[in-house]
Structure formats: C-alpha cells, structure tokens
Amino acid sequence: FFSFEDLNKAIIKELDNFNNRPFQKKEGSRKSVYLDEELPFMKALPEQPFELSVWKRAKVQLNYHISIEKMNYSVPYEYVGNYVDVKVTKRTVTVYYKMNQICTHDRLYGRINQYSTNESHMPENHQKFQWNKDRFMKWAASIGDNTSILVSKLFDRYKVEEQAYKGCMSLLKLSDKYGKTRLENACQLALDHISQPGYKNIKMILQSNQDLKDKNDNVQSECDMHAFVRGKDYYGGRNNG
Template identity: 30%
Template sequence: MFEYRHALVRMRLGESDRQIAKTHLMGRRKLAQVREIAETLGWLAPDTLLPNDAELSLALAGRSPVQPSTSSINPFQNDVRDWVKQGIAGIAIHTALVRKHGYTGAYSSVRRFIAKLKKDNPTATVMLDFNPGEAAQVDFGSGPEIIDAFTGEVTKTHFFVMTLAWSRHQYAEIVRDQKVETWLGCHRRAFEFFGGVPGKMIIDNLKSAIVKASFHDPQVQRSYAECAEGYQFLISPCPPREPQKKGRVESGVKYIKNNFMPLREFRTLRDANEQLRAWVMETAGNRIHGTTKEKPLTLFAETEKHVLRPLPSVPPEMAVWAQVKLHGNCHVEFRRSFYSAPYRLVHQELWLRATEKTVQLFDGIELVAIHPRLPRPGSKSTLEDHLPPDAKAYIMHDPQWCLAQAEKVGPACLSFIDELFSDKVLDNLRAAQGALRLKKKYGAKRLEAACQRALDHNDIRYCTVKRILEKGLDVLPRPVFHEEVKEIYTGKSKYCRELSGILQ
C-alpha cells in the first residue's frame, strides 16, 4: 500500500506514468490501472485527501491483470495436507503422488503448494519463561570424527549438551555413543560441573531415556528413572516430533557445531573434551547471549548456581536396567558378554541390573544371580549351581576326577578307566562317568570285579561292565583266558588244524 500511495502522490504532482516507472516503483501497465481507478474515485484532485490503506486496498482488490493459476495438486490436496502435518518431506510426497495417483506434475508444483500451505497456516510458538534453577534442557548432537594421533583409529562421536534454561550456561561433552550408561554418566558429570541439580530435565524421546514416546503417557527407561530418584529431579520429555519444546539446547548444539568444531584438530577423545571444556568456560560462557543480553557464566555464577538443588552426600549408583531372556544354555547376554542364571528359569524374561562392577539378575523382585561385570566382549561368567544336574556332573566330573574315584574303587577299575581315556579316537568321558556311577547300585567290590573281567576279555566299554554286572558274571571265578585258548587249540578237533606250534 505504501508503493501505491507513493505513486498517487507523484500522479497528483503531475508526473507521467513513464516518469514514475523510471523510479522502479512499479511498471507502466500497473500505473495505468492505478491512474484509471484514481481518476474514477477522484483521488487525483489536489484538494482531496489521499485514501487510507484500507480504502486503497478495497479499491484495488481483484484488479490485478495476472489471475492466480490452479495448482495441479488440488485433486490430491487432502492427502498432501495430511502428509505435511506428519512432517513428510516434499520429495517423498511427490514420489507418493506419482506412485499412488499417477501424478505427472513436477516436484516444483509440490514445493509451491507446500509453501502456500505453510504461509496460509503459520506455526506460532510461545517463548517459555523459567526461574533460576528450575529446569535444564538436554540433547545429543553429531560430533566430529576423531583420528587418534597414536593408533590411527577413526572414532565417530556425539555431543552431549545440558543447557540451564535460565542462565543458558551449559555443560558439553564429546562421547563415543548414546548408550544408557553414557547418558547416565554424562548427567552425573554435568551435575558435578554445575555443583548442583536443576529441578527438571527437559529431554527428547531418545531410547536411553524414554522407552515409549507418548504425548500424554510416556514410559521412562527404568535406569533413568532410578537416576532421577537418586538426584531428585523430574523428567519432562517433549511431545513426539516437537523438538522446539527444548529450543534452548537445540540452539546450544548448533552453536557448538558452528563455532567450536570448525577449523579444530583433535588428537584423541580426551584432547577434544579438554578443548571443549576450555571453550565452554571461556568463549561460550562469556559471550553476550542473543536473548538474555547477558553473559551466561555471569548469570550462572551470580544467581543460578546458588539456587540449584545440592548434590547428594553419597552419589547414587548409576545402574543400567534391561529385560533379558534366559537362553537354553542357562545364560543371558548383555553387552556381548554372558551371565548364568538358575536353569529352572530357562526361556523366561528376567530383569538385569548392571553397574560398573556387578551384574544382578532378578525374577520379578527376587534376586536370583549376581556376577562381576565382564569388561571383555565374549566373556562368560557361570555359577555351577545354575546348571542342570546332568550338565553340572559332566562339567565337574572331569578325567582327573574320574581317575581319582576309580583309584578308590580298586586297581582294576583304575586300569579300566585309564584304558577308556587312552582311546585315540573317542572322548570317553561320559563312558567313564557312567561306569563309576555303577558303584552306587552294585557297590565298589562288584564294580572292581566287573572291570577286571572286562580287562581280561580286552573289551573296554561301558556297556560291557554294565552287562557283566546285570548278568552277575562278576561273581563267577575269574577264567585263565590264555590256558583256555591253549587247551582249545591243542585239542583234537576235526574243525581246526594243529596250532600248537603257533602257541609255543
């Protein structure tokens, strides 16, 4: 309207459309239309008042020579509106229109339609106010790739950032992952850095903190809930897909990416964190913040530091909770290591609680196992009482145990067991264990005799000893096997030739 009023003033001063167009105010065609309307309504008379913006807008409405075109998206606008509300990208919307509706238009049509939707339905937000010490906002951001100067190992990293909502003072740390234990450890170090605990944590719905995101009923990760109880702060997750609810830490992450990361070299992860800590305390903490117009470090030191909740006298133990399944081998897997639990709970869901030093397993509220934390992947911690009786007997009754038990029975039994273990093909551990178990049923004396008889016949098998005992052959007089053979082969028989010379 200002341009139209300016054009009317020049017309009233007697300037032609050509002269006005040279000022690049508007084109000659539009000036001609404006002059026609002004002459009709009497606006060019020197003694009349210029119309106000409302009158001018009403008079010029609908007189544009360029009529708005109809968008090719209109037949599908309901679908497009729903997709835009869901936050789907424009290129994905264009692909879906082509696939589902056979749309032949260009992506630029989709882009213009989406831009018009956003212009007609602008999103307005409210600037939230917080009292000193009331809240902190927490988030992760993608960090730099660090090439270790000594090993050459390339490490992908993340930023952990906790920003105090009132003073904008922040704690930042570069970490390797976003696991639960990393999330909890960063919270502990942030509280120690600030020297106190804010009353509320405004967070995103990352899996380390929120198991199930929901607008009304979010489900908090058990480990994070235990941390909140220990430090006495409230957890306030943002609604799903609404990160603007924690815009202060979002801005803090961008500030680190744009002002700290560029043009820096990091030798190791430790070196990167030392540089980041110095930057936070010197550059970031002493800048004039764009919103508060004050230095974050000054606001924190003078006011907010003194109203934070005090740290607990005994730091709460940081523990990771996870639901695990007890596999058929009587072990659960956690962080690529294995921990045993009682065999009666096989194929059931258990709760696992892991600290820096221990791993505990719970069946409901009952503690059923406790192990030392294994640092190396692939390691295994097994308690013998957790194994089924058969498996426990097999593991405990090794060859040395079998030989020791056989020696208690007698020399024949010891020789029999030793012959079993001398086999160069078969692992006869189960055979030896089975033979020794026959002692419970038949007694040591009969087992010794049965082993002797098996040795006499050179039949070193478990089933031989068992058959001898079952048929009572062990109580028969011991045969002199060599003399019997000699008698058979030196006797007169029409079925065999004289072999006495061979036996001499």
C-alpha cells in the first residue's frame, strides 16, 4: 500500500467479509447477531462529544452566587452558606449538592467577574429587579449617610461595577445582625480613621464593639465640655454670697 486511504479501503473490505462470514458451530454471523440481538438495545450517541472536566468546591455566597475562576454563577438561594461541588468543562458549569445536580450554566469567558444569573434562583422579593449600583445605593441610603458614602467608595475602587457587588452585599447584610444604627456608626468610625475602608474593617469594628466604645467616649467628652465649672469667685467666701 502506498497511502493510508488505500489501506483503509482494503481493511473495510476485509472487515465486511469477516463480519458476514458464517459461524462454524452455530447459525448466523457476527453481523446477524449484531442486527438481531444488539442493535435493538443500542442508544443514540450523545449530541455533544465527551469533554474533559475539572471539579471544584465553592461556597454559596449571600448573593446566592458562587465564584468559579473569577466568574459568578447563581445557585438556588436555599443553598446560601452551603458548600457545593462544581463540574467545569469547556462549555458548561454544573453545580451539585450532595451528589445531586441543582443547576447548570453556560461557561463565561472574557472580562473577569461577570455574572450568570438565573432569575428562578432568586428569592421572590429579588426577582422583580436585578442587582445594580442603584439598588445597592438605595439600600445603603436606607441605613444612613455614612453607609451610603462607604458603599459609593467601594464602587469607585473598581473599573467594572459588578466587582463591587460581593463587598457591598456583605457590608449591607451586617445590618441584619447588628442593626442599622450600629452599622451606620461603624461606617462613620471607619471613614474617620481608615483611608479605604471595606467590609472586613466594618465587620471587625462591630465584632469588637469599637462603634459602641467610640460612641460612649463621645458622650463622655460632650458631658465634660458642657459641665458647670465654677470659678474662684464662687468659692470666695460668704461676702461673695
């Protein structure tokens, strides 16, 4: 043979002869057995060819998204706080919880920190609107001016708006645990003493009760400032009475 094409043609011819050759000790041939016994049970090949995959583990964040290779994919909000297993292929990102598939996304490419969000994964009160800067700013404004300033600063740090979402969400959710007043005071304290405050700074202030200590110090300073101080004339004796 002088080419693979000629060789393959000869192999196909001999293979056909081999499959149609009658068995020596029973009826039929390899081809007839295939047609009668195997073909009826065969299933169609998958629509997509097999792809190599990589498995990762991720935690579902408060915004019901997971971060995989600097991209964000939504997960049903019921799984917030849980760890999930993630199968990553060239085309898809598939999420499993305790070996059960809970969702799948087309894999994101391009600029980092993009979001793939399925609206059905949102709580009902979130499905009316998507995450954006305006929504975070309105949420911050409902807490206080200092919180609004700090959230605005978080957005100013990033060229891509979506990169600030996780930090803003974590920051504003602190009001659920510590209350709006304490969060507002903590933001004020951070703005006064830290050049670029963020979620971790505010969380540390609240956990260590620094916002309460600072408030008490301010109250004490105000009392000292307005205390009644009697001069020497007041204690000059009865003649001054």
